Amino acid sequence: MKTRCMAVRGFGAAAMLGMALWSLTSAWAASDDTVQRGKYLATAADCIACHTAAGGKPFAGGVAISTPLGAIISTNITPSENAGIGAYTLAQFTDALRKGKRADGAYLYPAMPYTAYASITDEDVAALYAYFMQGVVAVDSKPAATRLPFPFNVRSSLAAWNAMHLDGRPFVADPGKSAEINRGAYLGQALAHCSACHTPRGATMGELSERSLGGNSLGSWYAPNISSDVNSGVGSWSTEQLTAYLKTGRAGLKAQTAGPMAEAVDHSLRNLTEPDLRALALWLKQTPPIHDAADTRPPDQWGTAADYTGSIRGVALPADRRQMTGPQVYDAYCATCHQASGKGTPDGGLPPLFHNTALGHANGDNLVMAILQGVQRQADVPGATMTMPAFARTLSDQQIVTLSNFLTQQFGHPEAKVTVQRVGQLRAGGTPSPLLKWVWPGTAGVIVLFSLLLFRYRRRHR
Ligand code: HEC
Ligand code: HEC
Ligand code: HEC
Known part of the structure; x- marks a missing residue:
């Protein structure tokens, strides 16, 4: 070693x-203390999520992050000399985290969130290094290599993208803010990379800092606005509700986590200390508010209990099940758990669907995703004993559209309209990766590189 x-x-x-x-x-x-600190930082940064294949050894890589260009496969970051990063020096490890550069000098695809990790402090990078060298068991097998077709295999093109979108400066505390808020900002920005999912991206796939945490589609799931805005973001959440959500994936009756956020909570956030979770919550509550005009009340204030039973009682189901009405689909597939009126069970174990943030955003994708995939949590998460089944095989696209539009009109944000075309797209996502979008920077980099080359070529031939 x-x-x-x-x-x-x-x-x-x-x-x-x-x-x-x-x-x-x-x-x-x-020292053991440094290694333990590094372990905690690696948890906060969720390295394991991308570097451990389902059923595989910790940090041995092999997670295929599917992209329209082909799969980007995470590498082995155990301290194995041949298969992993055992031969990395601290300086090389630092470059991987901060500059997206491998030990051999080649650029990493931004599927590795180095734009966020760039602001991890020197001291914390050193602790992470100590943990990966001393606290992780070496695994001597290499996952399959990433093979993207030309020109996307030209890694040097990423230099152009990095020049545009990588701010390599370590985190600097804001002296005008409390130590707690600075701690939250550091955790959220550098380690837990919240913005990688929650901040929308521009044409070349860099994060739009002027819409920071303003909500972003991950291709399938939608990472909602979590800026401090009262009506569009989490401004109406109490510090306790936010802390509880990050710790357990549930905030009382108003929010339950699913999809990629459930993974972030289960693998990473729930293991953070109470003070760190509180710091994250306090930081969120003072981020610049990003407001959308359609949001005229807080996400957990839309909708009322339903009384649709009159419309379905004594009415035969249509022979063609695609013709079922919203209340009919709801009654047949959802009401056993969420109750006929949509108010769930009093303890929230089966949550209410009105005054629920899942339906309170103008984007209806998460409702459709929850119906298609259900809600599954890691088995040992306290309180997450109830799961919701996936309905992808049970319900047709048309049934999901009818159901979703009934639910958003009755229980949710009236602007959240769902179409057959969108349900088809979301269904075709298969097992969609939250990282899908992170790959486009690669494409953008290649385009920029080629335009630069062309520009130089033209100049020379003038
Ligand atoms: C969102 C997914 C994701 C997360 C989170 C992530 N990585 Fe990665 N990482 C990747 C991918 C994908 C690659 C391979 C990229 C490539 O081949 O260009 C990679 C490559 C690396 C490499 C280069 C290894 C080599 O020689 O090939 C290192 C070192 C690394 N990651 C360390 C870390 C550490 C440490 C953390 C946590 C602080 C972390 N990663 C978190 C996706 C991730
Ligand atoms: C891998 C992508 C990803 C990362 C990283 C991520 N989130 Fe999320 N987040 C999501 C998605 C997707 C949802 C929607 C989940 C749902 O509706 O079930 C969400 C939901 C939330 C919500 C609930 C919003 C609402 O209106 O219900 C909060 C609060 C939140 N995230 C905070 C954070 C914070 C803080 C971080 C960083 C510490 C973070 N997220 C990191 C993807 C992510
Ligand atoms: C077997 C019981 C069960 C059935 C049937 C069921 N659900 Fe759920 N649903 C749950 C549970 C439990 C949760 C919350 C899980 C948690 O808190 O971790 C949930 C959560 C949700 C959420 C919030 C997800 C999020 O991302 O925040 C929505 C929306 C939802 N259900 C809609 C529906 C719809 C629509 C149907 C009918 C197609 C349905 N459910 C059928 C048990 C069920």
């Missing part, structure tokens, strides 16, 4: 020279 010197303090020059010579030839371990 290779380990590197983390701190040299309190030694005389001679001792230091001796140590330096010794460290060239043998291992020098970082």
Whole structure:
């Protein structure tokens, strides 16, 4: 095992020279405390989510992140010398996290969230390094290599994208804000990379800082506006509700997590300390508000209990099930759990569908995704004992459209309209990756590179 010197303090020059010579030839371990801190940071940064295949060994890579260009496969980041990052120096590891650069100098695809990790402090990068070198079990097998077709396999083109979108500066605390808010900002921006999902991206797929945390489609699931705006974001949430949501994936009756956010909670956020979760909540509540005009009340204030029973009692179901009305589909497939009126069970174990943020955003994609995929949580999450089945095989696109539009009109945001075309797209997402969009920077980089080359070529031939 290779380990590197983390701190040299309190030694005389001679001792230091001796140590330096010794460290060239043998291992020098970082303290257990540093390794433990690195482990916590790796959890907050959710390295495991992308670097561990289902059923595979921790951090051995092999997760295929599907993109329209082909799969980008995460690599082995265990301390194996041959298959993993065991031969990385601290400087090379730092470059991977902060500059998106591999030890061999090649650029990483931005499916690896180095634009966020770029602001991790030196001290924390060193602790992460100590954990990956000393606290992770080496696995000596390499996952399949990423093979994108030309020109997307030209990794050097990413230099152009990085020049536009990578701000390599480490996090600097804002002296005008409390230590708690600064801690939350650091956790949210550098480690937990909330903006990678929640901030919309521009034409070249860089995050739009002027719409920071303003809501973003991940191709399938929609990461809603979580800026401090009262009607569009989380401005109406209490600190306690936000903390509970990040810890358990539930905030009382008003919000339950599903999809990629459920994974972020289950793998990463629920393991953070209470003070860190509170810091994240306090930070969210003071981010610049991003407001959308259609949002005339908070996301958890839309809709009322339904009384549709009159419209279905004694009415035969149509022979063609695609002709079923919204109340008929709801009654047949949802009412057993969410109750006829939509008010769920009093303890929220089966949540109400009105005054629920899942239906309170102008984008209806998450309602459709919850119907298609259901809600599954990691089995050992306290309180998440109830799951919701997936209806992808049970309900047709037309039934989902009829049902969703009935639900958003009755229980949710009136602007959230669902179409057959959209349900078809969301269904075709298969097992959609939250990272789908992170790949387009690669494409954009290639385009920029080629236009630069063309420009130079033209100049030369003038
Ligand atoms: C959102 C997904 C994602 C997360 C989260 C993530 N990575 Fe990665 N990482 C990737 C992908 C994909 C690659 C391979 C990219 C490529 O081949 O260009 C990669 C590559 C790397 C590499 C380069 C290894 C090599 O030589 O190929 C290192 C080092 C690395 N990640 C470390 C980390 C660490 C440490 C964390 C947590 C702090 C982390 N990653 C979190 C997706 C992720
Ligand atoms: C991998 C993508 C991803 C990451 C990373 C992520 N989120 Fe989310 N988040 C989502 C999605 C998708 C939803 C919608 C989930 C749902 O409706 O069930 C969501 C929902 C939320 C909600 C509930 C909003 C509402 O109106 O119900 C909050 C609050 C939230 N996220 C906060 C955060 C914070 C804070 C971070 C960083 C610490 C973060 N998220 C990181 C994808 C992500
Ligand atoms: C077997 C019981 C059950 C059935 C049937 C069921 N649900 Fe659910 N549903 C749940 C549970 C439990 C949750 C919350 C899970 C949690 O809190 O982790 C939930 C959550 C939801 C959410 C919130 C998801 C989010 O992303 O925040 C929506 C929306 C929803 N259900 C809609 C429906 C619709 C529409 C139907 C009918 C097609 C339906 N449910 C059928 C049990 C059920």
